[in-house]
Amino acid sequence: MALNSSQVSSSWLRQFGTALESRDVSAIASCCHPKVYFRDILVFSWDNRCLHGHSILAAYLTRAFAKESQPSITRVELDKSRPGLLPEYGPLTNKLPLRAVSAAFKFSCAVGVGRGYFSLVYTESRQWKALVVMMALADIKGHEEIERPLAQHHEGDERRAIETNPHVLIIGGGQSGLVVAARFKQMNIRALVLETNHRVGDNWRKRHPSLVLHSPKKCNSMLYRPFPNSWPDFISRDQFADWLEQYVLDLDLVVWTNSRPLPRPTYDPTSKRWTVEVDRAGEHLVLNPVHIVVAAGTLGAPRVPYIPSQHNFTGTTMHSSEYRDGKSFSGKRVVVVGAGNTSSDLCQDLVLHGAQSVTMVQRSSTWITSRASAREMFECMYPSELDIDVCDLLAMARPLKLMQKIEKQTMAQTLKEERATHRGLREVGFHLETEKTFLSLWYERLGGIDNGCAELIRSGKVKIKQGVEILQFSGASSIGFTDGTSLEVDSVIYATSHESVTDTMRPLFGEKIIAMAGPVWGTDGEGELRGCYRPTGHPGLWFAAGELAVSRPCSKQLVSEANSRLLILISFLVGIANQGD
Incomplete structure (x- = not known):
């Protein structure tokens, strides 16, 4: 018998809505998987929260419902207004076999109206329970966002x-x-x-x-x-x-x-x-x-390492924020300190404009995702057939902690998919980060997507100095590294973030x-x-x-x-x- 996603969603939401309206914390928790991720955006508190697990969720809701000002939740119903919001059954992510019934819903509260999303998994007890619930305040009553952008111009x-x-x-x-x-x-x-x-x-x-x-x-x-x-x-x-x-x-x-x-x-x-x-x-x-x-x-502001002997150097030093184009570096020996997206962009531009040599100083390890993989990921999150605000709602319903956990569980598969990109990098001494996930590093360093520089590194057009820092400018055109080696250069560019x-x-x-x-x-x-x-x-x-x-x-x-x-x-x-x- 084929699964009826609408029936499963409606049945679960009726129970969940009744529990919300009656402020029954135990009943709300019973609708959820023991390891639920419950994301609250301005509904039960004027803040963004993500509660993981029954006990933490129950304690949070108990405190929220104890407040007299806490708005009652009413009129909880499925949101079938647009494609992407309708109940559907499918993989929770494209890398896990776990499948879920997911759907959007809407609700009212004393201060306004809200929107939400849930993903239900079938448990060993043969019941559908929410692994993910997201509830967000959409509009404050009497101060709603105007549906269409204001056309009139401010005058007088x-x-x-x-x-x-x-x-x-x-x-x-x-x-x-x-x-x-x-x-x-x-x-x-x-x-x-x-x-x-x-x-x-x-x-x-x-x-x-x-x-x-x-x-x-x-x-x-x-x-x-x-x-x-x-x-x-x-x-x-x-x-x-x-x-x-x-x-x-x-x-x-x-x-x-x-x-x-x-x-x-x-x-x-x-x-x-x-x-x-x-x-x-x-x-x-x-x-x-x-x-x-x-x-x-x-x-x-730009972060530039302080090197006491820099006055000895007669070449060019600058932060990446000052870099305009590679034309002025044609025929020059250039060192770029850093190995993130900005460094990759600059190294590629320098090679394109005929720098004599380009050396990337990779001080620690770096996670690299191919552009093809990144594009596939983004297209899954922002498919062309869905409105952008629907995509944003679906993205809000993917708690970061859960997505990071899934990334770790599927790291072996990810490394296999990226092996063509990674193999050549490792061969030339580039160190790859495999302990932290792409999402973790994205929020730490805002980087990790290959823009074409990986091939330049593999081919030797961009050389790698790994695990070192610049220790000193040992002469008018020479820099020394912490490993005791030195390099003759004309220019140093610090892609050292901000x-x-x-x-x-x-x-x-x-x-x-x-x-x-x-x-x-x-x-x-x-x-x-x-x-x-x-x-x-x-x-x-x-x-x-x-x-x-x-x-x-x-x-x-x-x-x-x-x-x-x-x-x-x-x-x-x-x-x-x-x-x-």
Whole structure:
């Protein structure tokens, strides 16, 4: 007898919905697998949480339901509105034989409406239990996101209100800052973006010309504005830069270029507003937003190793962020320190432009995934036939801790699939990371996809110095390594990443505020992003970071969270006014 996915999903959801509506923690847990991953996004707490296992989930829900303010869950039903949300039976991932019945659902609560997703596995007790449940607040009642992007342009009094009295000040006009600004606009919340560069998109235009995005265009879709179908799957630097600039015009976002906040913004806990002095192209202005969103990127200022004898060197040294193109290195002997995506890009560009020699210094081990494998993975997550917001919902329903566990279980299979890429790398001394998974390294180092440099390494066009650091500049054109060897070079490029964005923001906000805010990026013990798109330790201060696959769905979480704080502020001010009456 064929499995009826709709019947299985409906039957399970009726039990689960009844348990939610009655706040019956035991009944909720009984609907779930003992090793369930239950992801809560702003439903049972104003934060992102992922609870693993019956006991942890039960304790969490018991605390949540004990609060008088905790909204009751009602009207739990399957969401059959679009393809990709309908009940279906299939592999949990493309690398495991484990199969599941999965479906989307929707629900209501006192503060608004939500959406969710579950994956059911058949247990030894011959019952369908949820291995994964994700529940997320979608809209706050009375403050819903407008379904279609706002077409009207800010004019006259409305633009002046945004520029003189923004509710939100966004620091950074790159892709994350613009996506967050677009979300705020769709919820009729005044947001002003500060961009240091002369033009929106200059943060990309200033990078080397041969740069292309390392993931396919659908994964990198801008909120409300997908890329044209005629564009290549891997978008170039200039295409993306120009798209960001056009995005501001199309959505009529209010962006001040040549603008930056000045040290030190102060926060008034009574009025719950910031006082920020802004340098706008030389003119100093004071703003009082309710929220500040730092969207200056995942990474902060360039990290350059300090080598005391560098003054002896007469060649060129620079950080990868200063690299423009390989033409000026034609005929030169170049060393690139680092072995991540940026280093691979630069080494490939240097070879293309005729550098005499290119040596990559790989200080530790590196995980490398072929572009074909990465593309297959991204296409599974973002199939062409599904709307991007459906893809984002499905991605949200893949708890990172579970996906990392699956990666570890299937590492042998992955290594087998990558053996053609890895074999030649090992033969020339390149050390491959096989203990940590791709997803773990992605959130630690933002890298790991081969862009074609692996073949250059295998062929010897890019040489490898492994497990060493530069110890000294031993002469006008010589560098010495920690293993006692030396190399004659003309140029050294440090592809040594960047410091934490919180370290870069410390001179702006001061030690006390940054210490309260806590760490940004990486993951916490539950597999949720630290400090990004969720409350920091300081009121009214938020961070938005990461690639568009993160910032696009997570921007909704940040805006919903900030909007809830705004509503609390309005109630607070109304209460004060009423007391005055």
